[in-house]
Each structure stands twice: as C-alpha cells, then as structure tokens.
Amino acid sequence: MRVSAKADYAVRAVAELAASPDGPVKGERLADSQDIPLQFLEHILLDLKHSGIVRARRGAKGGYWLAKPADEVSIADVIRAVEGPIANVQSAPPESISYKGSARELQNVWIAVRASLRDVLESTSLADLVSGDLPANVRDLADDKDAWAPR
C-alpha cells in the first residue's frame, strides 16, 4: 500500500512538463527542478513515452513534452505507465481472486479499495495538479483535518 519512488518521480516530471507548454524540456532540467537522479528519470521518461503520455526529440533543441493536453492525462494514467495496474492484490487484479470460508467478502473490500483509489487518481488531471485547482472530491478529502493526522 505504498507509492514507489518511481511513481512519485513520474508524476512530478510530467507535472513539470505540463507547466512548460512551449517546446521541449531537457531531461536534465526536469531532473534538476524536481531533484530526481537523471539516469533513473530517463528510464521513467522512456516508459512514459512507450505508453504515449510523453513525446521526445533528440539532439540540440531536443527534449520531452506532453503528447496530449494536460487536462486529458490523469495521475492514474501516469502511475499505470510506470507501475502497472493500480491496487493489485498479490500481483493479481482483485476481480480475479476468489476467497473461501470466512474471507469470502474480502474480494468486495479490495474492489472497493481499488474503486476509491480510482476516484481520486483518475479524476485528477495534470492540468488540475499544476493549477492547484483540484477536483471537488479530491479537495474535500484533502481538506479534512483528520486526513493530515498520522496513524
């Protein structure tokens, strides 16, 4: 139930791209501005390119840019591109698992977990993230004081 460094880096990098709409941004500048190791970041950007979120050009004046408008890319898209499916249980999607005995209802709980993650991550676009104008459901969750308390 944790967010990996890779996913965190990926979201930060594309946020930086979303905030730089004019022309390509060099990997090095992305790495600098978000404190991400350059070579690791380049692998991540390659993943993002393969899944069509980012485009790139080499050579002088080269760099990376978003392949789509920032309001058409969700955070969920970015995480899936680098980590695969969200909210797997034991590396299998929750709808494919079946439990027996007293744990029979557990599948519904994992499905609900995944649905609630999707509610947040699919509704938030890169444009929302960069503008600070988060969707109402996300803002409501984050504004709750309890949400900031550790456990």
Place this chain on the structure above:
Amino acid sequence: MRVSAKADYAVRAVAELAASPDGPVKGERLADSQDIPLQFLEHILLDLKHSGIVRARRGAKGGYWLAKPADEVSIADVIRAVEGPIANVQSAPPESISYKGSARELQNVWIAVRASLRDVLESTSLADLVSGDLPANVRDLADDKDAWAPR
C-alpha cells in the same frame, strides 16, 4: 499501490478467528482453511499479537483468538500491524513530504489518496467482513459495475 501477500493473509486469518468465537483456534487450522503456508502465518500471527489484535495460548488446547470483539477491529488495524502505515510515499508519510515547483499540489493528492483508503479500510470491521454486511460506503463502491472492470 499493491496489497502484499502478507496483508492479504493477515486479514484472512483474523477473519477466520472472528468467525470462531469459541475458544482458541490452532495455527494449523487457520493455515488449512485459508491455504496459507503455516510457518509464514505464524510470523504474521506474532505481529498481530504484538500489536494487540490477537492473543495466543500454547500447549494442548492452545491456539489463537481475537483480543477484542470483532466489531472493534478494522481491516486497517490488521494491515497496519503487519505492513506499517498505510499509503506511504517513498516510505515516508505524505504529510511529511514537501514538493517544489509545479508539483507543489501533489502532497494534497497523496493525502487524499490516503484519506480515501482510510475511508474504506477503517470503516470495515472484522464483524462486517464475516457477516457480509459491509458498511454502506464500501458496499456502494463495490457495487458499482465499473469497479469490477480491469484497466
């Protein structure tokens, strides 16, 4: 963003305990009824004991039982006992991270992610799980047809 085998096993084991309110249940029976490797399960039960969710007695007629009523133990409690905090980012709690530049709002997103996970996992008790009578908010999420579709 995945649920580990350890967490899955832990929840299933305590569900089995919640369904057996009379006297101790042997580790072997838990392992059998839920298809969990016995020795691994005993490690898990030890974690659960240390955090006060389970109690145990050795010797003939020994076994494990819930330390508290099943409606006072949430799935979140069980997961925290074996995995530590829910929804950490890069092994740190989201409220302790600070982002710069275009990623500044990302902290709010991770806080919202954690809050939505808590909404599901803290509201569901072992009693709910065993009876199949999940809380309304969880049931609503799981009943949505989209929730069962892979992505």
Place this chain on the structure above:
DNA sequence: TCATTCCTGATTTCTTTACTAAACACGTAG
C-alpha cells in the same frame, strides 16, 4: 562533422517478500 540530447541494455546495490529450519519455552494430560 560535431556537439547535443535522447535511447537502451547491462549491471549493481539494497531492501523486501515469502518462506524454511530448528531450537526453545510453555501448558496440559496422564
């Protein structure tokens, strides 16, 4: 051509996961 920049696979280091083995400690029955 040449500097610049992305592209890619191999390798490394470290941690976690998932599990096994075996000695040890304790409680109950006989």
Place this chain on the structure above:
DNA sequence: CTACGTGTTTAGTAAAGAAATCAGGAATGA
C-alpha cells in the same frame, strides 16, 4: 513430574523488486 503437543523466537535464504548507475548507441540540428 514428565512427556507431548503446542506456540515462540531466532536465524537464515532464495527470489524478486526498487532504485539507481554505467556505458555506450543513435538521432538531431548547427
């Protein structure tokens, strides 16, 4: 009071994954 059936604890390990790093190749523009 002893033996046996339990749980407790320590130790260890193979395999996978996470997080980088290294070293070079391939495209682009000047």
